[in-house]
Amino acid sequence: MNHIKIHRITSGAAPFVGGTAAILLAAAIVSAPESSFAASLQGLKLWWTLVFPALLPFLILSEMLAASGVIHSLGVLLEPLMKRIFRLPGASGWTLVLGMTAGFPAGAGAVMQLHKQGSITDKEAGRLASLAHYASPVTLLIVVGAAFLHSPASGYALLGIHWLAGLSAGCTSALIGGRSGNMGTLLTEANRKKTSLPRRVYRAAVAAREQDGRSFGRLLGESVSSAVQNLMIVGGYMIIFAVVINITASMFPQLPQALAAGVLEIHLGAHALSAGPSGLPSFSSADLLRAALLSAALGWSGICGQLQALTLLKQAGVRFLPYAANRLLHGIYAFLFTLLLWKPLLNLQTAVLPVATVPEDQLPGIAAPATVWRLLPQILGLQSLILLLLLALSAVVYVMASFRRPSA
Numbered sequence: 001m002n003h004i005k006i007h008r009i010t011s012g013a014a015p016f017v018g019g020t021a022a023i024l025l026a027a028a029i030v031s032a033p034e035s036s037f038a039a040s041l042q043g044l045k046l047w048w049t050l051v052f053p054a055l056l057p058f059l060i061l062s063e064m065l066a067a068s069g070v071i072h073s074l075g076v077l078l079e080p081l082m083k084r085i086f087r088l089p090g091a092s093g094w095t096l097v098l099g100m101t102a103g104f105p106a107g108a109g110a111v112m113q114l115h116k117q118g119s120i121t122d123k124e125a126g127r128l129a130s131l132a133h134y135a136s137p138v139t140l141l142i143v144v145g146a147a148f149l150h151s152p153a154s155g156y157a158l159l160g161i162h163w164l165a166g167l168s169a170g171c172t173s174a175l176i177g178g179r180s181g182n183m184g185t186l187l188t189e190a191n192r193k194k195t196s197l198p199r200r201v202y203r204a205a206v207a208a209r210e211q212d213g214r215s216f217g218r219l220l221g222e223s224v225s226s227a228v229q230n231l232m233i234v235g236g237y238m239i240i241f242a243v244v245i246n247i248t249a250s251m252f253p254q255l256p257q258a259l260a261a262g263v264l265e266i267h268l269g270a271h272a273l274s275a276g277p278s279g280l281p282s283f284s285s286a287d288l289l290r291a292a293l294l295s296a297a298l299g300w301s302g303i304c305g306q307l308q309a310l311t312l313l314k315q316a317g318v319r320f321l322p323y324a325a326n327r328l329l330h331g332i333y334a335f336l337f338t339l340l341l342w343k344p345l346l347n348l349q350t351a352v353l354p355v356a357t358v359p360e361d362q363l364p365g366i367a368a369p370a371t372v373w374r375l376l377p378q379i380l381g382l383q384s385l386i387l388l389l390l391l392a393l394s395a396v397v398y399v400m401a402s403f404r405r406p407s408a
Helices: 002-031 031-068 070-084 090-102 104-115 122-131 137-149 152-175 181-194 197-212 216-251 257-264 266-274 285-300 302-312 320-347 371-376 374-403
Strands: none
Touching: 002 122, 002 181, 002 257, 031 090, 031 104, 031 137, 031 197, 070 090, 070 104, 070 197, 070 216, 070 374, 090 104, 090 122, 090 320, 090 374, 104 122, 104 216, 104 302, 122 152, 122 320, 137 152, 137 266, 137 285, 152 197, 152 285, 181 371, 216 257, 216 302, 257 266, 257 302, 266 285, 266 302, 285 320, 302 320
8 A cells, every 4th residue: 555655656746856857957057058068068979979870780780680580580599598598588689699799779779679579578678678788899898998998908808797797687687587488488389399490490580571561671761760860869868968967076076976977877987987097907906996896887887878778668668767776786796797807807818809909099088980880890790709609508508408308
């Protein structure tokens, strides 16, 4: 009964809270227009030079692959891994790969493509979006590693820890609230086993393509339009949160700037946490703690990044608090893994690093658009490598489950 009353009070007060916050923000901007304008320009430059060129091709690719049926074909192959480990439908396997290699707006967009096609439920959409919520490798390798820390090896270490922490958080979330499948899935499992794997892959692609039904020209046009519209929303969030961070810092000067920036926005938070007289590759205890805090902030991804994803997931009814709880879990895992693995990862002999070839004059705090597009082939190759690793892991899970399955 008390829970119902609290829910009514909070739902009734929500519009007034939003209106009050908007009025206070407008008053703060009017009181300090010059600093607010400079902060908005910083957010705009960061979005236009990094986020827009880095994510646009991946958002277009995601929608086209979902409509063509390729994602559903891969879902058949990734079904053992996604169902038994993460307790999600097999079609969500490509979404996990996309989130790990393109970043959280692209991952959330791919989740909505599956939700519109009826491949996942509202609850599964929320869990899958949390699992596929990662900072893009472009951000970690170029912006944080090469530009902020001046150490490509640190960028690769942060990227590996970021992925490991995200997968660990996804497994924990599946153990707490996930289910291995619904009744319809259990009823049709026997029928699927009677069909060969290549035929199941082919049928999944054909069924998804027939369900979509759009011609190539219409699909391409709508994919570009949807990607640009989603990125405009992302840009609006980044600009307004850059202003909010500036206002917070001016109103509470005793509050560490890195704390406010890390909680609110991922790129500005990473810049504030990585700034200092010495770089993170140093093995002193202070730098190790700073590396762990930076890794935790990247796992948390900022309220701005969470709201960007939730805006794309609005039709699925994904709620903020459960989503933020998963992001907090990701940040905690990232903090602990950094304390344990930071030194060993930096001591590993690093292979050829693509970001090491970027000239210093092209990294004035953030990457230039040409630099981001020059690294797209490496990112696509990384995407293919992760997909192959997940397919191999899915095969291992399938074989182990076959041995454990009792004979008839």
